Amino acid sequence: xxxxxxxxxxxxxxxxxxxxxxxxxxxxxxxxxxxxxxxxxxxxxxxxxxxxxxxxxxxxxxxxxxxxxxxxxxxxxxxxxxxxxxxxxxxxxxxxxxxxxxxxxxxxxxxxxxxxxxxxxxxxxxxxxxxxxxxxxxxxxxxxxxxxxxxxxxxxxxxxxxxxxxxxxxxxxxxxxxxxxxxxxxxxxxxxxxxxxxxxxxxxxxxxxxxxxxxxxxxxxxxxxxxxxxxxxxxxxxxxxxxxxxxxxxxxxxxxxxxxxxxxxxxxxxxxxxxxxxxxxxxxxxxxxxxxxxxxxxxxxxxxxxxxxxxxxxxxxxxxxxxxxxxxxxxxxxxxxxxxxxxxxxx
Numbered sequence: 001x002x003x004x005x006x007x008x009x010x011x012x013x014x015x016x017x018x019x020x021x022x023x024x025x026x027x028x029x030x031x032x033x034x035x036x037x038x039x040x041x042x043x044x045x046x047x048x049x050x051x052x053x054x055x056x057x058x059x060x061x062x063x064x065x066x067x068x069x070x071x072x073x074x075x076x077x078x079x080x081x082x083x084x085x086x087x088x089x090x091x092x093x094x095x096x097x098x099x100x101x102x103x104x105x106x107x108x109x110x111x112x113x114x115x116x117x118x119x120x121x122x123x124x125x126x127x128x129x130x131x132x133x134x135x136x137x138x139x140x141x142x143x144x145x146x147x148x149x150x151x152x153x154x155x156x157x158x159x160x161x162x163x164x165x166x167x168x169x170x171x172x173x174x175x176x177x178x179x180x181x182x183x184x185x186x187x188x189x190x191x192x193x194x195x196x197x198x199x200x201x202x203x204x205x206x207x208x209x210x211x212x213x214x215x216x217x218x219x220x221x222x223x224x225x226x227x228x229x230x231x232x233x234x235x236x237x238x239x240x241x242x243x244x245x246x247x248x249x250x251x252x253x254x255x256x257x258x259x260x261x262x263x264x265x266x267x268x269x270x271x272x273x274x275x276x277x278x279x280x281x282x283x284x285x286x287x288x289x290x291x292x293x294x295x296x297x298x299x300x301x302x303x304x305x306x307x308x309x310x311x312x313x314x315x316x317x318x319x320x321x322x323x324x325x326x327x328x329x330x331x332x333x334x335x336x337x338x339x340x341x342x343x344x345x346x347x
Contacts, residue, residue, distance in 0.1 A: 004049040011037060013049065055103050055188075059338075063319055065100065065326050066337030068121040075105040076121035076342060079129070079326075084306055085318050086193070086285050088214065089202040094311075096318030097139070097193035098325075100129050108187040110253070111145055112242040119238055121342045122189060128344060129191045130260040132329045140217040142192045142284075143257040144277060146269075194220065194284050201286030203304060203311075214286030221280075222258050228265040228273040231255075242266055275299035 004013045011028040026045040028037045040048070055078075058064060063081040070076055080103065085096035102125045104118050111119065126143060133139040195216030204212035229245040231238070245266040246253040254274050256265045267273035275289075278299045282289035292300035306312045330337045335344075 003052040003054055005052050006048045006050070009037070010052060011049075013045065053107065058103060058105075062316075063323075065323060066330065066340055067105070068124050068340045068342055070117055070121075070342055073339065076118050077125055078103050078105055079125055081319055081322055082190075083315070083319075084303060085315055085322075086287075087201075087203045087304065087311065087314065087318075088199055088286070094203075094314040094318075096315060096322075097195075098133070098136070098191075098322045099193065100191040102126070102129075102189040102191065104187055110187045110242075111189070111255070112239050112246065114187065114239055116239075117342065124340065124342055124344050126189070126191070126260050128330070128340065132326060133191075133193050135329060136193070136325070138196045140194045140196065141259060142194055142220055142281075143189055143255075143260075144192065145187065145189045145255040192281060192284075199286075204286045204288075212286040215283045217284070219280045219284035220258050222262050224256055224265045224267060225273040225276050227271045228256070228267045231264050231266050238264075270295055270298035 004011055009028075011030060013026045013028060025039045025041050026049075027039055029035065030037055058078045058080060059067070061080055063083055065079040065081060067075050067079070068077045080101050082099035082101060085099050088095045088097070102122055104114055104122075106118070108114050108118070111122070114122070126141075130141045133141045195214065197216050197218070199214045199216060201212045201214045206212060231241045231245050242253075242255070246268075249268040249271075254267050254269050254277070256267060256273070256277050257263070265273070267277070275298060278289045278301045281287075282301055287304075288302040289299050290302060291297045304311060306315055327337055330340065335341070
């Protein structure tokens with residue numbers, strides 16, 4: 001689910017019909033409204049549409065928090081807020097938890113292709129975010145990474161292109177070779193905020209007349225399902241360990257870590273363990289998780305949209321407040337958020 005453009009229009013693209021390792025058509029969806037704008041067959045789509053780098057100008061985002069830099073000032077990874085924060089209350093009592101993304105400044109298909117310096121900077125970002133969350137009502141952090149190495153579905157789409165070109169006797173032109181299952185072109189690490197205890201979620205519709213209670217941190221555990229692989233390794237060997245763990249799945253994977261020091265799990269993208277993670281996240285936040293036909297029936301979190309003007313305003317206000325909070329947090333430690341050192345000791 002990337003953002004694509006053919007130069008005239010910018011859309012989201014979804015595989016249709018859902019299938020595993022089969023060439024198919026692509027559904028074009030307006031990225032703002034979600035309205036379907038048409039269907040394009042696999043070969044035509046791969047030639048016409050190119051991914052849009054939504055993180056190209058990350059320091060200009062209204063959600064930008066800061067950057068971890070090398071000793072020579074080279075930008076390694078950026079910290080930004082998710083534009084659609086998780087909300088726990090309606091009306092004047094709205095409350096949004098921070099949801100931080102860590103993104104390498106240099107485009108990477110996945111953390112398994114990151115450099116040792118980028119992995120160290122990511123670790124620094126994780127340490128900072130975990131400490132910041134602890135200072136916000138004793139909040140906990142849960143990490144999940146989405147990585148975008150080419151998967152089998154898309155490789156089969158490329159096979160379709162080659163067969164079509166061979167049959168027609170004409171060159172097919174350079175196809176898109178990136179994984180269309182992902183939201184963006186860069187590797188990115190989600191840092192979810194989880195309350196220490198249960199919290200009522202006023203934004204979720206009441207079930208059978210009873211309020212929806214978000215379970216918070218207790219919804220998570222350190223283990224995952226049978227298709228998850230636990231990865232060990234320091235900054236110098238982690239990338240290789242991730243690549244080795246993800247190889248049987250064709251390279252496309254997600255990861256899960258409870259807290260900054262919990263065990264690190266690598267899971268197949270859209271597999272049972274990823275379903276399990278989304279179900280845990282839904283319980284933690286008092287939201288719903290259900291099979292998503294756009295993902296071949298994989299379980300996806302159902303998040304409220306920003307279409308409601310009141311919710312949009314609350315989200316924008318939360319962004320302002322969280323940015324100010326993070327700036328104060330780093331300043332209290334004598335740090336410049338726009339140039340955070342790549343080696344920071346935890347509190």
